[in-house]
Amino acid sequence: MNTKKWTVDKHVDNLKDYPQITEPAELLITNELVAFPTETVYGLGANAKSDEAVEKIYLAKGRPSDNPLIVHIASKEQLQQIADEVPSKAESLIDAFWPGPLTLVLKKKQGVLSGRVTAGLDSVAVRMPDHPVALSLIAAANIPIAAPSANTSGRPSPTNAQHVLDDLEGKIAGIVDGGSTGVGLESTVVDCTEAIPVILRPGGVTKEEIESVVGAVRVDEALKNAAAAPKSPGMKYTHYxxxxxxxxxxGEPSFIQKLIDENKANGLRTGVFTTSEKKEMYKADVIIAPAAEGDLKKIAASLYATLRTFDEKEVDIIYGEVFSEAGLGSAIMNRLLKAAGHRVIEQ
Structure with a gap:
């Protein structure tokens, strides 16, 4: 399959009327796969109403079929078409954070979405992305779009068009190139089907920000216990x-350097994921320090690109420092732990 690419300037007015939007929208309508940028990561879009289209997502990504998908919408009217109930706390979160990196799990309307989207559950995960290209594409197609990250399942999520092509070229019909994403980590997922909302996945909206709107929330046990069964899209299997x-x-940089030296002595090519304050403390084959320790937004935005850069540099082993789990740090550590398969070395 030839993967077509459309390059779009996200700052142009009336985007949904441009061929770079109308052409991929028509492909979505005809049940083909199109990757597109959001403010979090690039998504792999398919008609959420079509079994045929959604099945193509699982095949292209190599994604386990029991892993549900997030549905992307461009308006509240579309939400009413797919959600059976929107509780008051969910309405408050919508008013505060949509469009934005927040996914809400709601009771679904029966007979609207493909059962492949929800993996047999009676709920649906839905969000409205804060990106003009994504919103224009969804509006032009005028259908809800199922869109997991546009990468091979298990790999670091894509934050630019080249990442998508590296994984999926020849497997999908097209990609809309809208430049690099902003947040760099997937959306926060909140289950609003219970009286007290439950954070199923940390992401671009922090727990503290959510609680400032709806009061106390719970955190899914699976986020604290790797052995527990997660309920959120994108959290059941090893990722990133x-x-x-x-x-x-x-541990201290000196302890990490000792680990590096042991592996270098065994002929392994080593990498370190650190911060700008500590970069000069290491001697390894590849040292990547995307930002200062306190600049969590920049660290989040570059995290997946950093992991992919280690691949490009062909290192054999990578050691990463840990971060505070306050605020956005919770999402960063969640992704790093998943990427490491929860392997943590303590000094």
Whole structure:
């Protein structure tokens, strides 16, 4: 299959009327797969009403079929078409954070969406992305779009068009190139089907921000216990992993350097994921320090690209520092732990 690419300037007015939007929208309508940018990561879009289209997502990504998908919409009218009930707390979160990196799990309307989207559940995960290209594409297609991250299942999520092509070229009909994404981590997922909302996946909207709107929320046990069964899209299986062995390390730079030296002595090519304050403390084959320790937004935005860069540099083993789990740090550590397969070395 030839994967067509459309390059779009997200700052142009009336985007949905441009061929770079109308052409991929027509492909979505005819049940083909189209990747597109959101403010979080690139999504792999398909008609959420079509079994045929959604099945193509699972095949292209190599995604397990019991892993549900997030549905992307461009208006509240579309939400009413697919959600059976929107509780008051969900309405408050919508008013505060949509469009934006927040996914809400709601009771679904029966007979509207493909059963392949919800993996047999009676709920649907839905969000409205905060990106003009994504919103224009969904509006032009005028259908709800199922869209997991546009990468091979298990690999680091894509934050630019080249990442998508690296994984999926020849497997999908097209990609809308709208430049690099902003947040860089997937959306926060909140289950609003219970009286007290439950965070199923940390992401671009923090727990503290959510609680400032709706009061106390719970955190899914699976986020604290790796052995527990997660309920959120994108959290059931290992994700975000680079090709090299990846370990998180709780310890001083001198301890991490000792680990590096041991592996270098065994002929392995080593990498370190660190911060700008500590970059000069290491001697490894590849050292990547995307930002200062306190600049969590920049670290989040570059995290997946950093993991992919280690692949490009062909390292054999990577050691990553840990971060505070306050605020956005919770989402960063969640993704790093998943990428490392929860392998943590302590000094």
């Amino acid at each position: 992993a680079p090709k090299a062995d990846f370990f998180l390390v709780k």
